[in-house]
Amino acid sequence: MPVIDLPALIDRAVSEIGEVLLGKEQTVRQALCCLLTSGHLLLEDLPGMGKTTLAHALADVLGLSYARVQFTSDLLPSDILGVSVFNRDQEAFQFRPGPIFNQLLLADEINRATPRTQSALLEAMAEQQVSIDGASRPLPELFFVIATQNPMHQSGTYALPESQLDRFLMRLSLGYPHFEAERELLQRGALPTKAVINRTMTSQQLLAMRAVIHETALSDSLLRYIQRLTAFTREAPEFAVGLSPRGALALVGAAKTWAQMEGRDYVTPDDVQAVLAPVIAHRLIPSADYAGDGEALVALLRSQVDVIPD
Amino acid sequence: MISGEQLPRRSLLWLIACQIAVMLPHLERVPLWVVMIYLATALWRLQMFRQRAEMPNKWLRLLLGIAGATLLFISYGTFVGLEPMVALLLVAAALKILESIRERDGYLLVFLGFFICVTHFIFIQTLPATLYTVCCTGLLVTALITLNQNPSGGISNREPALAIKMLTLAVPMMVVLFFLFPRIGPIWSVPSSSGQGKTGMSDFLRPGAVTKLGRSADVAFRAGFSDVIPANSALYWRGLVLSKFDEGAWRTLQWRELPVSERQGVPPEVFGDPLQYRVLLEPTQQRWLYGIAYAKSPTAGVYEASDYRLGVVNPVEFQFGYDVTSWPASVLQPNLSDWRRRVETEFPKGINPLTEVWVRDLRRQYSNDRDFVGALLNYFRTQPFFYTLEPPEILSSDFVDQFIFNSRRGFCEHFAYSFVAMLRMVGIPARIVAGYQGGEVNPLNNTVVVRQFDAHAWAEVWMDGEGWIRVDPTAAVSPSRIEFGLEAALEGASGFLSDSIISAYRFRGIRVLNWMRLRYDALAFGWQSFIVSFDSARQIELLRGWFGEIKVSWFVTLLLGSWAAILLPLMLWLSRERSVQRLLPEERRFVDLCSRLEQRGLHRPFGEAPLRTLRRVREHLPEGDPLYGALEDAVANLYAKASKP
Numbered sequence: 001m002p003v004i005d006l007p008a009l010i011d012r013a014v015s016e017i018g019e020v021l022l023g024k025e026q027t028v029r030q031a032l033c034c035l036l037t038s039g040h041l042l043l044e045d046l047p048g049m050g051k052t053t054l055a056h057a058l059a060d061v062l063g064l065s066y067a068r069v070q071f072t073s074d075l076l077p078s079d080i081l082g083v084s085v086f087n088r089d090q091e092a093f094q095f096r097p098g099p100i101f102n103q104l105l106l107a108d109e110i111n112r113a114t115p116r117t118q119s120a121l122l123e124a125m126a127e128q129q130v131s132i133d134g135a136s137r138p139l140p141e142l143f144f145v146i147a148t149q150n151p152m153h154q155s156g157t158y159a160l161p162e163s164q165l166d167r168f169l170m171r172l173s174l175g176y177p178h179f180e181a182e183r184e185l186l187q188r189g190a191l192p193t194k195a196v197i198n199r200t201m202t203s204q205q206l207l208a209m210r211a212v213i214h215e216t217a218l219s220d221s222l223l224r225y226i227q228r229l230t231a232f233t234r235e236a237p238e239f240a241v242g243l244s245p246r247g248a249l250a251l252v253g254a255a256k257t258w259a260q261m262e263g264r265d266y267v268t269p270d271d272v273q274a275v276l277a278p279v280i281a282h283r284l285i286p287s288a289d290y291a292g293d294g295e296a297l298v299a300l301l302r303s304q305v306d307v308i309p310d
Numbered sequence: 311m312i313s314g315e316q317l318p319r320r321s322l323l324w325l326i327a328c329q330i331a332v333m334l335p336h337l338e339r340v341p342l343w344v345v346m347i348y349l350a351t352a353l354w355r356l357q358m359f360r361q362r363a364e365m366p367n368k369w370l371r372l373l374l375g376i377a378g379a380t381l382l383f384i385s386y387g388t389f390v391g392l393e394p395m396v397a398l399l400l401v402a403a404a405l406k407i408l409e410s411i412r413e414r415d416g417y418l419l420v421f422l423g424f425f426i427c428v429t430h431f432i433f434i435q436t437l438p439a440t441l442y443t444v445c446c447t448g449l450l451v452t453a454l455i456t457l458n459q460n461p462s463g464g465i466s467n468r469e470p471a472l473a474i475k476m477l478t479l480a481v482p483m484m485v486v487l488f489f490l491f492p493r494i495g496p497i498w499s500v501p502s503s504s505g506q507g508k509t510g511m512s513d514f515l516r517p518g519a520v521t522k523l524g525r526s527a528d529v530a531f532r533a534g535f536s537d538v539i540p541a542n543s544a545l546y547w548r549g550l551v552l553s554k555f556d557e558g559a560w561r562t563l564q565w566r567e568l569p570v571s572e573r574q575g576v577p578p579e580v581f582g583d584p585l586q587y588r589v590l591l592e593p594t595q596q597r598w599l600y601g602i603a604y605a606k607s608p609t610a611g612v613y614e615a616s617d618y619r620l621g622v623v624n625p626v627e628f629q630f631g632y633d634v635t636s637w638p639a640s641v642l643q644p645n646l647s648d649w650r651r652r653v654e655t656e657f658p659k660g661i662n663p664l665t666e667v668w669v670r671d672l673r674r675q676y677s678n679d680r681d682f683v684g685a686l687l688n689y690f691r692t693q694p695f696f697y698t699l700e701p702p703e704i705l706s707s708d709f710v711d712q713f714i715f716n717s718r719r720g721f722c723e724h725f726a727y728s729f730v731a732m733l734r735m736v737g738i739p740a741r742i743v744a745g746y747q748g749g750e751v752n753p754l755n756n757t758v759v760v761r762q763f764d765a766h767a768w769a770e771v772w773m774d775g776e777g778w779i780r781v782d783p784t785a786a787v788s789p790s791r792i793e794f795g796l797e798a799a800l801e802g803a804s805g806f807l808s809d810s811i812i813s814a815y816r817f818r819g820i821r822v823l824n825w826m827r828l829r830y831d832a833l834a835f836g837w838q839s840f841i842v843s844f845d846s847a848r849q850i851e852l853l854r855g856w857f858g859e860i861k862v863s864w865f866v867t868l869l870l871g872s873w874a875a876i877l878l879p880l881m882l883w884l885s886r887e888r889s890v891q892r893l894l895p896e897e898r899r900f901v902d903l904c905s906r907l908e909q910r911g912l913h914r915p916f917g918e919a920p921l922r923t924l925r926r927v928r929e930h931l932p933e934g935d936p937l938y939g940a941l942e943d944a945v946a947n948l949y950a951k952a953s954k955p
Binding site for chain 1: 897900901922949
């Protein structure tokens, strides 16, 4: 296996994306971390904050084949998965693959589609294959979904249920740009991503990186830290539902990637804390008498669980 | 029905196991049908558990209860007494299994179980019994734990493990309570042992009585010597003095038969080196004790009778330990009172005419008492007398005639009987002494283990100026009995130990087994003499030895203080263990370094990740500060080593 300089590759990717998405380095890193961990990404923000720009930039920089589907309320599952059509010349049905057979699918405004269509996509995400007309068709080895959604209280949306939110490794928000970044943006105007962004890595490199990440060391102390975190979400009264084992696994996976991105081959609590909010905030449900949301719960968690038990 | 109140299904299995376990030791003292009730109710309850049977209705249950009590009354004839009471308790517990539906029934069964465990100790306090009770306690605690845990889930080993841990944690407390808790005597008394269980010697001697004991290897008593153990031939454990011949049997003189002047024995002048030992007597249900003459005991409750035997006021119902000092060289009763002389020479005339004629002839040849005794012994020695465990039965009243001239085959009591009778016929004061002779020496703890087959009867003859001297006619017939014990004397003859087929004693030819047997016996002796016989007198003696004079207020303080001293650290330890997890060694190192940072005014905020701490600290520490390096190492140490899957 060729030696991969993972941090350098990531740094290059981050700076490439930085060309179009100004002043969002931390979020970009987190998004890359999510994709390197083979997880799907949910971008949640108000319209016009650069969600689609980030998704495009990620696809370009990773050099993945990609398709974009704009979700609307009349979108059908076959619009995503594909459909069999009758070919007169061959006198047989022929499968015409949908946009999901790309390495990266950008599901724009996922919460505007009906639950039926949402679940068609999410099933494919969980199983990495689709079943159409009784035949299972595998999806590419590298398969990512980046979904964007508007905050749920906007009209004309169908909120994703918790079980489906859980399929996303991370949920990120971009937020308003910094003052400086916004001024630069206003000065030069929005740039088309294709023109600016260069591909920085190959699919082989991506796969090699995954292998490297898999080898990252986890110490007893760190596992115990993660266990204390999960235990807290399960026991504290502020949480209606605690973190599932899948959530805890996602946390470990993302922390491993973060450690490698930082140039370390072992995970420390710093890595866990860096990915904690994006990985678990959307999985936590506050109990009925707790005023805060998922983010507030993460803050509570961090203020209550130390890296070393006392 | 609220489900929380229901008896958890898996608790039921534990509860039934407990009930059967606590009942088992009582098998030997309750009627068999009590056990049957146990098995039947357990089975019925299990069928209910499997939804195959209905719970009997209220009337049937009531009927069963009444039937149980009635059966008990029929079996025992009374409700008064320990055995009927225990049996009643067992029947009640067995029937309770049947109607245990709710959680509180489960608790009741557990506490009944504890109580039944304790009743076991009324009857037996040996080491194996104690170990068994500890096991039962473990089972009961397990059942209690299952009652308190999530009712779902199957049988796992987590509950027993927790029970073992809990009991282990209770051990220090148990030790403190054992030594310090005031021992209060019984507040009430229950008539015990309805007639049965009188083992060993009886207080009258008829030919054939001792012979029976030769078949049993049960331990009669153990004697732990503080110094050298005398030779086997000197170990004559005197128990009963049989001075009165009544209707074909020899018996002891009862206290009311003694004239007032004779009731108080005159202690003999002691000389020679005394023997010091402690005797641990197995329960006999009798009032006499054993010792080597002349024996004196400082133990409270032991009295000395006028014929120099040791006795207690109440029958020995439990193992009883007493200290003895013996002066074997002492002269017993050098002066014989007229009354005593008359009593000790009494023997009905005319029932053994042949012997009477013969001894009178012999007496003419040997006018000296000592020579006459010698001549009689010589007669036993030279004529074809046989020592056997299976003598022919002599039923006619002329026992002595029959034995001396006819059968000539007998066990020790036959020889002692005839010997004493012959001496009394010529007016020499003589009497039979019953007890044990010899015993097995256990070198591991310097004790002599005396078993039932060591039972023996011999004679005491009074000689002018020498007092009562011990004469053993059996020794004349079979010297090896006295020197090497009964087994050697019988040399494989049938009858020996025929009642103790599986006794470990039979297997002492195998060296390892024999060592184990002796080891176990030593352990049992230690258990009995240090644990079981630790009563309030010994407790006070021990505490005096440790702390000097004892005041009540001070004693209470000590008791409560020691509880605190044990429970507080235990509590702390437990609460520490419960606080999520204990620190790993690497974590401990990191925490130590953080507290050193604290001393330098560098505080690590709660929840701060270590690398962030490192980065922050670097700015505040001087270049090359060893503390920074140590911290860096500690962090790497903490996280770089992958956990083993």
